[in-house]
Amino acid sequence: MSLRDIAFEHQLARRHLKGRIFQVLAFAAICVGLVMLALLFFDVLRDGLGRLSWQFLTSFPSRRPERAGILSPLVGSVLMVTLMGVFAFPVGVGAAIYLEEYAPKNWLTDLIQINVANLAGVPSIIYGLLGLEIFARWLANYTGGRSLLTGSLTMALLILPIVIVSAREAIRAVPNDIRLAALALGATKWQMVRSHVLPYAMPGILTGMILAVSRAIGETAPLITIGALTYVAFLPDSLKSQFTVLPIQIFNWVSRPQAGFHVNAAAGIIVLLAILLSLNALAIYLRHRFEQRLKR
Amino acid sequence: MTVHLMTTTAPTNVTDLENVAVLKAQNVNVYYGTKQALRDVWLYVPEHKITALIGPSGCGKSTLLRCFNRMNDLIPNARVEGEITYRGQNLYDPDIDPVEVRRRIGMVFQKPNPFPKSIYENVAWGARINGYRGDMDELVERALRRAALWDEVKDRLHDNALALSGGQQQRLCIARAIAVEPEVILMDEPASALDPIATLKIEDLMRELKERYTILIVTHNMQQAARVSDYTAMMMLTEDGRAGTVVEFGETEQVFTRPRDPRTEDYITGRFG
Numbered sequence A: 001m002s003l004r005d006i007a008f009e010h011q012l013a014r015r016h017l018k019g020r021i022f023q024v025l026a027f028a029a030i031c032v033g034l035v036m037l038a039l040l041f042f043d044v045l046r047d048g049l050g051r052l053s054w055q056f057l058t059s060f061p062s063r064r065p066e067r068a069g070i071l072s073p074l075v076g077s078v079l080m081v082t083l084m085g086v087f088a089f090p091v092g093v094g095a096a097i098y099l100e101e102y103a104p105k106n107w108l109t110d111l112i113q114i115n116v117a118n119l120a121g122v123p124s125i126i127y128g129l130l131g132l133e134i135f136a137r138w139l140a141n142y143t144g145g146r147s148l149l150t151g152s153l154t155m156a157l158l159i160l161p162i163v164i165v166s167a168r169e170a171i172r173a174v175p176n177d178i179r180l181a182a183l184a185l186g187a188t189k190w191q192m193v194r195s196h197v198l199p200y201a202m203p204g205i206l207t208g209m210i211l212a213v214s215r216a217i218g219e220t221a222p223l224i225t226i227g228a229l230t231y232v233a234f235l236p237d238s239l240k241s242q243f244t245v246l247p248i249q250i251f252n253w254v255s256r257p258q259a260g261f262h263v264n265a266a267a268g269i270i271v272l273l274a275i276l277l278s279l280n281a282l283a284i285y286l287r288h289r290f291e292q293r294l295k296r
Numbered sequence B: 001m002t003v004h005l006m007t008t009t010a011p012t013n014v015t016d017l018e019n020v021a022v023l024k025a026q027n028v029n030v031y032y033g034t035k036q037a038l039r040d041v042w043l044y045v046p047e048h049k050i051t052a053l054i055g056p057s058g059c060g061k062s063t064l065l066r067c068f069n070r071m072n073d074l075i076p077n078a079r080v081e082g083e084i085t086y087r088g089q090n091l092y093d094p095d096i097d098p099v100e101v102r103r104r105i106g107m108v109f110q111k112p113n114p115f116p117k118s119i120y121e122n123v124a125w126g127a128r129i130n131g132y133r134g135d136m137d138e139l140v141e142r143a144l145r146r147a148a149l150w151d152e153v154k155d156r157l158h159d160n161a162l163a164l165s166g167g168q169q170q171r172l173c174i175a176r177a178i179a180v181e182p183e184v185i186l187m188d189e190p191a192s193a194l195d196p197i198a199t200l201k202i203e204d205l206m207r208e209l210k211e212r213y214t215i216l217i218v219t220h221n222m223q224q225a226a227r228v229s230d231y232t233a234m235m236m237l238t239e240d241g242r243a244g245t246v247v248e249f250g251e252t253e254q255v256f257t258r259p260r261d262p263r264t265e266d267y268i269t270g271r272f273g
């Protein structure tokens, strides 16, 4: 064996060692994450699980912790998120289609793309201030001021960048072959987008959408800014009605002195987590179903 | 009849084809940005015949093919100059809609690219979006029969097209192109991704199709060009090596046995390069 070979052997051992060290570090990193999450989860479950009941889910807030419930924030969250989706989905997907399929490829489009991505990183309270000014004040006649409508429009603005970016990714992943095949048959651009690009991109678009919804459902700051209430003993009866959402209610309970409210907060967190997990499960299910449909 | 084409005016003996040619490219130059890809190209494509485009890689065969159904329009900063006519109509006139051009002049791509949908839907979609009002089942069956695929897929029309083999997928793409009743079919190396048996099937199919359609096919395979085509156009890079052009065009037999241009002979006998 020549010297040269020995030199190679030596390096190989070192490379393996480096690889193994990195593997251990990566494993430690995921352990830290998982253990913290598990602790948090366990803590919340221990505090709140006993409080979860039909009564808790169907009662309005009250001054006495054992009679209080989360009906109004639960309904408020669901309505707010649904409306937000109704606003953000068509606008976001439309913008993504425009940017990917129609916009000329030039510096202006690139600039828009970069800025849309940047908007996804703007602190949510800024969106709250924007919503307060535009929807709650300027357009108060149409939105009813600090209303459910204002809340969902503000949140729609907040998630719009995420929806656009993820929809663009999904649309960009559609093989160009398919576009050419459609156009070569004498399809117009819209026929091509409608029948092939959108269905193909839909799993990705929906996944991005649902992740955006999951983010929005836990948001508090922008809604506090636009003036969502903390004590609501009624259900919204119109778009202009006032409302509250789960995280605000939870925050409110946590900041009370009585221990009973802290238990309520823990139970509220469990409900919020359950909604989040089901939304994520729904995202996975939808993705799977659309993919199956393409394969079948 | 073999024609030497390096001129900027119509070569005299090409005019023999004047009356039978449906597609004509006259003095065509194509640029990608500032780079010229085709220079002074003349090509007459006779009706109900198979015309093969051969030549080394990068000489602009695909570019020329895409001129005929305006697919070059889809490439940002591609520019087509010169006259390209279909039955006397300039395809690049401002009042010509490329969407309509593409229905009449269909295309089959190098890599089979069926839609990720059912076999039936692959064939039916083009007809539907073009406003076909007749019996769709019948149309699908007819197109699949003409593409010699019907017997293999008739029991699973609603299965996903991606489950077909490569050769079947390519015949499906041909059926899909036929279903919108084009008059010309452009094929860009339609068999290059297929094994020899699937390739022979496609070639048999082309011979049948030429009864109804005019076919222009790009191929890298000399034997294939010799086997299936009636006319052959030989493309090469110009002397300075910067753009492609048609150096020889004529009946296939003559191009292969008595080429006029020495470069054609070199290429055909494998001495090229």
Ligand SMILES: Nc1ncnc2c1ncn2[C@@H]1O[C@H](COP(=O)(O)OP(=O)(O)OP(=O)(O)O)[C@@H](O)[C@H]1O
Binding pocket: B032, B037, B056, B057, B058, B059, B060, B061, B062, B063, B064, B075, B244
């Ligand atoms: N979209 C494009 N943008 C810029 N240049 C291009 C584009 N398509 C082709 N070209 C250039 O034009 C020239 C001709 O390309 P073309 O694809 O027509 O050649 P070809 O004869 O079909 O080659 P092959 O046999 O390898 O398919 C090449 O130099 C290529 O680099």
Ligand SMILES: [Mg+2]
Binding pocket: B061, B062, B063, B188
């Ligand atoms: Mg090519």
